[in-house]
Amino acid sequence: MGRAPCCQKMGLNKGPWTPEEDRILVSYIQNHGHDNWRALPKQSGLLRCGKSCRLRWTNYLRPDIKRGNYSKEEEETIINLHEMLGNRWSAIAARLPGRTDNEIKNVWHTHLKKRLNQNNVITQDTRQQLKHKTNGTRQSESTNLSNPTCPEVEIPRHAPLSPQPSLSDFSWVTNEETKNIDAIYVESDTFPEIDQSFLSESQVTEDSGMPSDFWEITEDFQQQYPFNSIDIVEPYGYSQNIIDDSMEFWYDLLIRADGIQEIP
DNA sequence: AACCCCTTCAACCGCATCATG
DNA sequence: TCATGATGCGGTTGAAGGGGT
Numbered sequence: 562m563g564r565a566p567c568c569q570k571m572g573l574n575k576g577p578w579t580p581e582e583d584r585i586l587v588s589y590i591q592n593h594g595h596d597n598w599r600a601l602p603k604q605s606g607l608l609r610c611g612k613s614c615r616l617r618w619t620n621y622l623r624p625d626i627k628r629g630n631y632s633k634e635e636e637e638t639i640i641n642l643h644e645m646l647g648n649r650w651s652a653i654a655a656r657l658p659g660r661t662d663n664e665i666k667n668v669w670h671t672h673l674k675k676r677l678n679q680n681n682v683i684t685q686d687t688r689q690q691l692k693h694k695t696n697g698t699r700q701s702e703s704t705n706l707s708n709p710t711c712p713e714v715e716i717p718r719h720a721p722l723s724p725q726p727s728l729s730d731f732s733w734v735t736n737e738e739t740k741n742i743d744a745i746y747v748e749s750d751t752f753p754e755i756d757q758s759f760l761s762e763s764q765v766t767e768d769s770g771m772p773s774d775f776w777e778i779t780e781d782f783q784q785q786y787p788f789n790s791i792d793i794v795e796p797y798g799y800s801q802n803i804i805d806d807s808m809e810f811w812y813d814l815l816i817r818a819d820g821i822q823e824i825p
Numbered sequence: 826a827a828c829c830c831c832t833t834c835a836a837c838c839g840c841a842t843c844a845t846g
Numbered sequence: 847t848c849a850t851g852a853t854g855c856g857g858t859t860g861a862a863g864g865g866g867t
Contacts, residue, residue: 577835577861599852615853616836651855666856667834 574608578617582607586614587622620663627659631668639665640673 574582589605595618598611607614620626631639635657642653650662650669657665 575837597852612838612853613836619854620835648856662855663835671833 573602573610575613578621582609583617583622586617590618590622616663620661625659626661631660635660636668636673639669640677643669643673 578586585605585607589601589607593604595601595615598615601607601611601614602609605614609617638657639653642656646652648666650666654660654662654665
């Protein structure tokens with residue numbers, strides 16, 4: 562038996578919010594803030610659980626929510642960021658001011674994914690070569706670039722590296738194939754130990770819409786690894802606190818490889 | 826008009842992670 | 847270091863609405 566749903570307590574409302582509930586929530590947050598979502602419903606008089614209140618506020622009632630259809634530029638941004646970050650909707654939303662992770666997720670599943678699937682046509686040879694070369698890739702991190710002609714073949718998003726990566730580790734990658742590879746995932750226990758000087762921190766201002774801290778590959782790193790360009794390397798799956806406290810994040814990086822050079 | 830099917834999207838659920846004592 | 851509660855996140859659900867027959 563699983564854990565009881567948070568809203569299963571007797572007397573709490575579920576489902577769509579009424580205008581009156583919205584008014585109460587907005588009024589309360591304007592006057593008192595939302596330091597404690599758990600306590601908010603009781604203090605405001607709402608018959609909702611704290612989780613429901615938080616979702617309603619962050620996804621709908623926040624004053625800085627941008628309404629209306631997505632522009633071409635926003636859609637392109639989502640597509641590019643999804644290539645880079647995968648289904649990390651909150652990370653994508655952080656780069657699109659006024660848009661929520663829930664909304665972006667919906668747009669992705671209802672519009673953008675369909676559009677991309679139509680464009681992702683790759684050869685059977687490429688699929689089989691990738692499948693062979695990336696044996697052992699984490700299933701949960703795989704993406705199925707379905708092709709109507711061979712729907713049973715699954716293309717991995719992330720290829721694990723050997724403990725000591727060298728140019729030969731990438732020998733199976735050709736220019737043609739890289740059009741269909743948006744990221745290479747480096748397994749935490751196989752990434753080589755590298756010196757911190759390989760990376761440089763970029764401070765980005767809040768009003769640019771980007772997080773205040775992210776990390777860029779330096780030229781030294783690019784020279785060591787065979788990528789034409791690596792846009793951003795982000796700490797993956799760790800909070801800034803952990804990053805500050807530990808150097809372990811070097812072992813778990815998501816690399817955006819935009820155009821991998823063909824290895825002779 | 827009635828029914829069915831499909832799409833959309835707000836909301837929920839459960840797990841992961843973080844914060845705190 | 848561990849336990850516990852709070853919060854964040856991504857996957858999923860289901861009601862509502864629109865279009866086709």
